[in-house]
Amino acid sequence: MTSILETKGLCRAFGGIVALNNVDLAVEAGRITAVIGPNGAGKTTLFNLVAGVYPVDRGEIVFRGTALNNVATHKRTAMGIARTFQNVLLFGNMTALENVMTGQHVRSRYGFFEAAFRLPKSRREEETISLKAMRYLNLVGLGMHAQRNALDLPLGQQKLLTIARALATEPQLLMLDEPGAGLNTLEKRDLSDLVRRIRDMGISVLLVEHDMDLVMGLAEWVVVLDSGQKIAEGTAGEIQRNQRVIAAYLGEEEE
Amino acid sequence: MLAKVRGRAAYAVIVLLLLLVMLAPFEWFLARYTTLMIFIGLNTMLTVGLCLLMGYTGQVSLGHAAFFGIGAYFSAILSKTYDVNPWLAMGIGAAATGAFAYVISYPIFRLRGNYLAMATLGLGLIIYILFRELGDYTGGPDGMYGIPYLSAGGFVFDTPFKRYFLVWGLCLAMLLISQNIVRSRSGRALRAIHGSEAAAESVGINSAQFKMKIFVLSAVYASLAGSLFVHHLRFVGPQPFGFLASVMVVVMAVVGGLASVWGAIFGAAAIRILSDKVLLEFGELDLIVYGLILMVVMIFLPQGLFVGLKEGYARLRLRYVRREAEP
Numbered sequence: 001m002t003s004i005l006e007t008k009g010l011c012r013a014f015g016g017i018v019a020l021n022n023v024d025l026a027v028e029a030g031r032i033t034a035v036i037g038p039n040g041a042g043k044t045t046l047f048n049l050v051a052g053v054y055p056v057d058r059g060e061i062v063f064r065g066t067a068l069n070n071v072a073t074h075k076r077t078a079m080g081i082a083r084t085f086q087n088v089l090l091f092g093n094m095t096a097l098e099n100v101m102t103g104q105h106v107r108s109r110y111g112f113f114e115a116a117f118r119l120p121k122s123r124r125e126e127e128t129i130s131l132k133a134m135r136y137l138n139l140v141g142l143g144m145h146a147q148r149n150a151l152d153l154p155l156g157q158q159k160l161l162t163i164a165r166a167l168a169t170e171p172q173l174l175m176l177d178e179p180g181a182g183l184n185t186l187e188k189r190d191l192s193d194l195v196r197r198i199r200d201m202g203i204s205v206l207l208v209e210h211d212m213d214l215v216m217g218l219a220e221w222v223v224v225l226d227s228g229q230k231i232a233e234g235t236a237g238e239i240q241r242n243q244r245v246i247a248a249y250l251g252e253e254e255e
Numbered sequence: 256m257l258a259k260v261r262g263r264a265a266y267a268v269i270v271l272l273l274l275l276v277m278l279a280p281f282e283w284f285l286a287r288y289t290t291l292m293i294f295i296g297l298n299t300m301l302t303v304g305l306c307l308l309m310g311y312t313g314q315v316s317l318g319h320a321a322f323f324g325i326g327a328y329f330s331a332i333l334s335k336t337y338d339v340n341p342w343l344a345m346g347i348g349a350a351a352t353g354a355f356a357y358v359i360s361y362p363i364f365r366l367r368g369n370y371l372a373m374a375t376l377g378l379g380l381i382i383y384i385l386f387r388e389l390g391d392y393t394g395g396p397d398g399m400y401g402i403p404y405l406s407a408g409g410f411v412f413d414t415p416f417k418r419y420f421l422v423w424g425l426c427l428a429m430l431l432i433s434q435n436i437v438r439s440r441s442g443r444a445l446r447a448i449h450g451s452e453a454a455a456e457s458v459g460i461n462s463a464q465f466k467m468k469i470f471v472l473s474a475v476y477a478s479l480a481g482s483l484f485v486h487h488l489r490f491v492g493p494q495p496f497g498f499l500a501s502v503m504v505v506v507m508a509v510v511g512g513l514a515s516v517w518g519a520i521f522g523a524a525a526i527r528i529l530s531d532k533v534l535l536e537f538g539e540l541d542l543i544v545y546g547l548i549l550m551v552v553m554i555f556l557p558q559g560l561f562v563g564l565k566e567g568y569a570r571l572r573l574r575y576v577r578r579e580a581e582p
Contacts (some may be wrong), residue, residue, distance in 0.1 A: 051457065077459030085457070091450030093514065094443070102447045106459030108440055112468060115439030116432040122439060129440065169458055 004029040004173055004204045005050065005081075010059035012045055019045040021228040022059070027173065032195060032205045034219035036212070036239075038249060041225040043208040044086065047177055050206075051083050052076050064172070078106045082171035084162040086178045090150040096161055097146040100133040103168025107132075136164040140194060156187040163194065167203075174198060176207040180214045192218045216240065224248070265565055269517060273427070289415040291531060293487055296422040298523035300480035302507040303433050303516060304473030309505070310513030311437060312469050313449030314364070315372040318379025319477055319504045324386055324496030325352045326478025331402050331491040332392055341405045345482040349475050356474035360467040379501050386493040398492025405486045418487050425483070429476055434516045436472075445469055510552050512559020521560040 003026040010023040020042045027033045035043050049056050052073035061068040068076060082103075091099050108129055114122040137143050140160040145153060150161060159179060166174055176195070180188050188211065195218060199205055209215045215222060216236040224232040224239060226248040232239060239245055301323055308314050329348030333339040339347070363374050386393050393399065405412045405421070412418045436442050447455040448462045455462050485491045503526065511522020529548065534541035556563030 053453070072461075073456040074459045074461045077457060083457050085454065089451045089454040089457075091447050091454065093446050093450050098443060098446075102443050102455070102460070103458050105440060105444055105447075110440060112436060112439075112441050112472070115436050115441050118435050126439070165458060 002029050003027055004064055005206065006060075006062045007046075007050070008060045008062070010046070010049060010061065011057045012042075012049055012054070013057055018228050020049070023225070023228070023230050025223060025230070027204055027206050028221065029172075029204050030199065030202060031220045032199050032207070032218055033221045033223065034215045035206065035208050035223045035225060036210075036215055037225035040227070042228040043225055044177065045228075046225070047083065047175055047208060050076075050175065051081065074106070077169050077171075080170075080172035081175065082166035082169045082173070083175040084159070084166050084177055084179065086181065088155075088158050088162055090158055090161060090165075092149070092151040094150060095147050096142055096150050096153065097130070097133055097137060099150045099161055100137050100164045100168045101129050103136070103165040104129040104132055106169050133164075133168055136168045137161075139167065139197075140164045141190075155182050156184070159183065159191075160194070163198075167198065171203060173204045173206060176205065176209075178208055178210060180209055180211045188214055265517075268561075268565060268568065272517070272520065289419050291527065293415060293419055293422050294531075295520070295524045295527045296419075296426040297480045297484050297487075298504070298507060298527055299426050299519050300429055300483075301477050301504045302511060302523050303430055303519035304476035305504050305508045306511070306513055306516060306519050307433055307436070307445070307469050308473045309508060310515070311442065311449060312445040312466060314466055314470070315368070315375065316470075316473075316501075317372050317376040317498075317505065318382070318501050319375075319473070320496045320498075320500035321379045321382035322352050322356065322474040322477035323481040323484070323500070324382060324493070325355065326481030327485045327491050327496070328386060328393055328481075329478070330482035331399050331485045334486075335399060335402050336392075341403055341482075341486055342407070345405075345479065345486075348482050349478045352478035353471045353475045356471045357467065360470045364463060364466045364470070376498070376501070379498060383493060383497050386496060393493070394491075396493060398490060400490050402485050402489045402491065404489070405483075412486070415487075418483075422483055422487070425479065429479075430516055430519065437516055441465070441468075506549065510549065510560055512561040512563075515559060515561045518559045518561030521564070525560060 005025070005027040007023055007025045010020055010025070011018075012020045023042070023046065025035075025046070035046060037043055048054060050061055050068070052068065052071060056069060063076070063079060063081060066079070068079075071079070091102065094102070108125045110119075110122045110125045113119075134143065134146065137146055140163055142153075142157060142160055142164065145157065150158065153161060159182070163174075163176070163179070179191055179195070183191060192214065195205055195207070207215075207219070216239075219236055222234060222236055222239045223230060224242070224245050231244050231248060232242045234242070301319060305316060305319050308316055326345075326348040329351055330341065330344045333344035333347060334341045359378065363371065363378070366374050387396050389395075405418075412421055437445075444455065444460045444465050447458070447460055448465060452462050484495070507522035507526045508519065509522070510525055511520065512518030529545065534545055537544045552560065
């Protein structure tokens with residue numbers, strides 16, 4: 001197997017607090033990889049570094065053979081990295097469909113000029129954009145809510161909508177930040193099915209998650225962070241038996 | 256279903272409006288209100304630019320009158336002092352204003368929210384002071400007289416009636432272009448930036464570039480309005496380009512509806528009529544009445560006059576349709 005995303009010796013500190021220390025990570029192509037760890041382990045920092053929200057202090061991020069360190073966030077999306085956010089961040093001034101259509105931004109070309117005079121190019125592309133967006137909306141099961149305002153949807157559907165929006169950028173790597181947070185059991189089961197379907201479409205998935213049941217049932221590879229360091233990685237079964245992981249989650253026994 | 260009703264209602268309102276605007280001058284209206292209508296048209300140009308910037312992209316500008324002024328002075332100085340063809344002067348003014356907005360956008364959009372508001376306010380004040388103090392070119396506080404009319408071939412725009420059509424023709428073109436942009440890929444990008452810049456970047460939108468582009472476009476709109484303004488009055492002085500003028504544009508945008516292109520007409524018309532016609536009746540109480548009206552609009556029509564009227568119409572229609580359906 002080849003890895004689609006690799007980090008080598010990744011470091012990031014905020015003021016005096018070390019959020020990530022020397023983290024090596026490899027996301028195998030076509031696989032569902034999960035990053036878990038207690039609060040403050042550095043999971044979201046890892047995500048934000050890969051997405052380019054802030055720069056790395058030291059180390060390297062390589063996506064499909066290209067170093068990402070100096071690539072702007074929006075260009076990483078064009079290269080094939082898409083993400084969702086822990087706090088949803090939908091566009092509240094748009095319908096569900098329009099939210100997904102923004103995902104197609106990076107796969108379409110036409111600009112202000114073509115739009116201003118409604119040149120044929122703009123109409124052609126706009127048609128493709130809305131067709132594709134509708135397809136992604138249907139994929140996550142929200143087709144019938146296309147015309148509703150994004151923020152009128154319940155939280156579970158909002159989270160699905162952010163996945164549709166991310167998929168609409170036609171990524172090779174999809175990063176899901178706490179996709180299960182705030183969902184009920186039924187919604188979590190649907191979410192797992194959806195993530196597997198996305199994997200089957202050939203998209204590699206990297207997810208950060210708190211819910212152990214969700215991770216263990218879904219992830220094919222699990223990486224454990226604690227206090228900014230990688231303490232273990234392996235299959236779900238291996239991780240569940242790993243003494244260091246258990247210690248990190250439950251605290252170590254006193255002498 | 257409701258969206259469709261609303262869409263049709265919007266079109267009905269727009270068509271009605273256009274008819275009104277185009278036909279109005281032919282009757283009694285002509286003699287009395289042509290000048291007022293010209294000013295409403297000019298204000299609409301300013302307002303729609305600010306709607307794109309503030310309402311759709313979420314970037315505040317409290318110095319928009321500066322761009323209005325730059326266009327105005329470019330036209331005045333080039334066409335009067337240097338005898339340049341007024342149309343060419345207008346084009347040079349628009350290009351210069353656009354270039355200026357482009358350069359200034361780099362430092363200014365490093366700021367957000369209140370800080371951006373402060374910076375644009377400062378920019379507006381500086382430009383205003385330049386208009387006043389560069390007396391050798393601008394005529395200083397006294398301004399410049401005798402600016403030529405616009406003309407095309409042998410046709411001179413020498414009566415308010417002719418200029419009315421010129422101003423509104425250009426104004427409607429700007430509104431249509433704005434509406435097309437808003438409903439496009441670029442328009443979605445702008446609204447996305449307003450919704451959440453982090454999320455916009457995550458779907459691959461270059462937010463800095465889009466902010467710059469819409470800032471330049473709105474500056475060019477303002478500059479063209481400024482050029483028409485001086486060729487209408489044939490006079491230019493610093494007074495219409497000060498801080499109050501910038502605030503006025505914001506008020507027009509808010510009253511018309513920040514996130515609606517056609518609302519710009521309503522906002523510009525309402526405020527213009529209010530300040531030119533109605534408030535005069537109230538003498539010294541004018542500011543109080545002005546404030547009261549603004550408050551009432553903001554409380555009862557928070558999305559502005561246009562959306563408010565549109566929804567009112569849709570609701571009336573719905574009630575009518577229901578009554579029809581009852582046995």
